[in-house]
Amino acid sequence: VDSGTPCQGAAKTPPNLMKDPSFECGDGPVWSAQMGDVDTAAEGRTGTKSVRGTASATGALSFGVSSVVTSTSGMPYCINLWLKGTATDARYEVLPSVGGQAYSFSPPVTGSWERAPLASNLKLPVAAGASLSLRVRIINGQPGQTIFIDDIDLWESTSGNCDER
DSSP, X not given: OOOOBTTTBSOOSSOOOSSSTXXXXXXXXXXXXXXXXXXXXXXXXXXXXXXXXXXXXXXEEEEEEEEEXXXXXXXXXXXXXXXXXXXXXXXXXXXXXXXXXXXXXXXXOOSSOEEESSSSOEEEOOOTXXXXXXXXXXXXXXXXXXXXXXXXXXXXXXXXSSOOO
16 A cells, blocks of 8 residues: 655545645645745644745735646546634635636634634536636735645545545
8 A cells, every 4th residue: 555655645545636735845836925925834734844824914915826736527626725823814715727616715714723624625616627726815914924734635536526535
């Protein structure tokens, strides 16, 4: 049985499509920020690292990564992740590049790692040929507020119900 790799995490079926989902190896997708900063923090839920967004101005911070995965089959994609921080109001968004519906939810942000979504995996219908982008926003934030993200799990659902994990 394949136990996975330090950079990709535990082996799963279907596989996790997020490259370097725990931010341990520095070879994952490039995260960018608007109205703030994004970096790799020496603090993780598992391992020793996570991605951190820090607001640099009053109002909002937005940071994300584009074209994480491109659908070839049109089957739904599923996602969950872990986050924590000092922001009092945050929104997590998954955006398709072509048609379809953008999904957003406001998970609770605390000083402890919390799974988002809390109780189930987020199911994302994606048209064949569309890519997915991820974005996290601090709403009505203050300078210095943070959001940490770790252990992103993104997969194509073989059942169509996102019940594989």
